[in-house]
Amino acid sequence: MKRILLFVLTLFCMEVHMELNAQTHTGTQKILIAYFSWGGNTRGIARQIQQKTGADLFEIELVRPYSTNYNTCLDEALRDQRANARPALKAHVTNMAQYDTILLGYPNWWASIPAPIASFLEEYDLSGKIIIPFCSHGGGRFGQSLTAIAKLEPRAKIGDALSVHYSGGNSLANDITAWLRKNGITER
Numbered sequence: 001m002k003r004i005l006l007f008v009l010t011l012f013c014m015e016v017h018m019e020l021n022a023q024t025h026t027g028t029q030k031i032l033i034a035y036f037s038w039g040g041n042t043r044g045i046a047r048q049i050q051q052k053t054g055a056d057l058f059e060i061e062l063v064r065p066y067s068t069n070y071n072t073c074l075d076e077a078l079r080d081q082r083a084n085a086r087p088a089l090k091a092h093v094t095n096m097a098q099y100d101t102i103l104l105g106y107p108n109w110w111a112s113i114p115a116p117i118a119s120f121l122e123e124y125d126l127s128g129k130i131i132i133p134f135c136s137h138g139g140g141r142f143g144q145s146l147t148a149i150a151k152l153e154p155r156a157k158i159g160d161a162l163s164v165h166y167s168g169g170n171s172l173a174n175d176i177t178a179w180l181r182k183n184g185i186t187e188r
């Protein structure tokens, strides 16, 4: 009888310990907002998220940027997608190891992630980290982008993603708040 009681007590203590660990982790998680933006919509969303969370902000930029002409950019983006290109990135995250969670922002390009996002995901090993995508789009919402991210980072956990129509409407601030809450991220 004593042994059974001891066993149950041990199980209970393990449960409490695990619970406490989970809470501590959520409370102290270190977050990076990394985003690529061509026209500025995703940048605007990323900045709002930064203001609400106080997280570190990193812009994914190319050594050779896409054309500023919309139609040329459409062609270049399609060319890169078809070629599975990994265009060279201008800057790099120092000490990625310190982050538990990456809020990853990008525009929907040809129903998937822009090639610079693929370059970014291939550059870092995000195994065991949580990637929470936010995607600006012109009507196609996420397209195939969430699948593409999961394929490139199979050992990361993908959080609850946010899709925003262009730069977002009047509800953007509330949408971001609800999205952060859903993912267990507290505003500062």
Ligand SMILES: Cc1cc2nc3c(=O)[nH]c(=O)nc-3n(C[C@H](O)[C@H](O)[C@H](O)COP(=O)(O)O)c2cc1C
Pocket (backbone or CB within 6 Å): 036, 037, 038, 039, 040, 041, 042, 043, 073, 074, 075, 077, 078, 106, 107, 108, 109, 110, 111, 112, 136, 137, 138, 139, 140, 141, 143, 165, 166, 167
């Ligand atoms: C090259 C390119 C491809 C696009 N492809 C899509 C698409 O497949 N589906 C969609 O809904 N919107 C598409 N869009 C629209 C963008 O997702 C939308 O304008 C977004 O708000 C742009 O974000 P940004 O200003 O941060 O670059 C595309 C835009 C560009 C420039």
